[in-house]
Amino acid sequence: MTGDDRFTDLTRTAESSGSDAMLDALAASLAARKRWHALFDARIIQARVAIGLPPVGTPGDVPMHLRDAFDARSLAACREAGWPLLEEGQIAAGWMYLRAAAEPAEVAARLAILARPRLATAHTDEEADRVLQETLGVVLWDAADPALGIEIVLATQGTCNAITTYEQAVSRLPAARQRPAAAALVAHLHRELVATLLRDLEVRGIPTPRPTTIPALLDALGADEIGLHVDISHLQSVLRIARLCADEPTIRHAWELATYACRLPADLVYPGEPPFEQVGEASRLFYGSQIGIDVDRAVRFFRTAAVTAESEAGSLPHDILVLLLARLGRPAEALHAAISRPRDDRGMPSPLQAAAALPSLVDLAAASGEWELLRRACRDRDDEITFAATLVAERQKIQGN
Secondary structure, X not given: OOHHHHHHHHHHHHHHHOHHHHHHHHHHHHHHOOOHHHHHXXXXXXXXXXXXXXXXXXXXXXXXXXXXXXXXXXXXXXHHHHHHHHHOOOHHHHHHHHOOOOOHHXXXXXXXXXXXXXXXXXXXXXXXXXXXXXXXXXXXXXXXOHHHHHHHHHHHHOHXXXXXXXXXXXXXXXXXXXXXXXXXXXXXXXXXXXXXXXXXXXXHOOOOOOOOOHHHHHXXXXXXXXXXXXXXXXXXXXXHHHHHOOOHHHHHHHHHHHHHHHOOOHXXXXXXXXXOOOHHHHHXXXXXXXXXXXXXXXXXXXXXXXHHOOHHHOOHHHHHHHHHHHHOOOHHHHHHHHHOOOXXXXXXXXXXXXXXXOOOHHHHHHHHOOHHHHHHHHHHXXXXXXXXXXXXXXXXXHHHO
């Protein structure tokens, strides 16, 4: 059908069946021709007409009592135009509509299906590169799925860029949003280190142990100098990032990475921040205790580090102790450690505090039953908000039981 024919049909439909039928016919024609932006415009005209407004105007001219009805139709129009654009690989254009109209998790799931097959042709296919870059804009910089973003950067730009990207784009998010991306980095570096250790064993003619865990591979190499198998700055960055993670596979991988770090020559390892000055050993204790290895030793180590920390160290040594005790299922001890934590006069939250990674005082009191301990601390600190929250939480717990 020619353009003139379409205009003639629109005119005839409007005259014979009315404006609503004409707009429906227009929308159907635009969808059939995959003119998604124009389809959105047509649906907005329909939305305005449906609530008694002129066909053309601005969102600001919609009266308040009609706004809910208009918004519902507008969001439906966004989905009708946005999903097909996304499926066609027009990621940025589709996200423009879907940002406010769809759940980020659903968008991310669709993008994963589109992006992952294109990773194999990255740097050799311009269209694949465009899709991947537009996907990164949505999943990483707009935080729809940071873990997918890190996966794409790892596959296309390497470990160094992925860590830098994590620090720039992911570390600003709450802990719950960071954890899948952090886990992806840990898993990647673990695979990378296992692969290089296996190659080293092959070169030396040493049989491959089973299972091929990093400690087993290190044991196979023996007590001699092991050399470098992974970038040390990458290793230390990932060991730090992994502290947010609590799932057993990631914690175990982090412990294995820390075990490798303990075998490195001391003069090659950068000092960490307290209580991780000795990055390898402190990380090995932190992660190992969470999978049942050297638990008491780890608690003693981090308790001592918290007690002896200089004021310049900030609150991180105390926060690490609280986090570890909570993860070990010791909420009463964690609560004691938390309320004993000195206030930071600088007003600077630790990375764990900034990411909301620490258990709340109220949650620790609920888990331990130490309500009065927390309330005394609230009185001492003139903290009426937390005090009131304990009264509500305790009542809820009693009623729930």
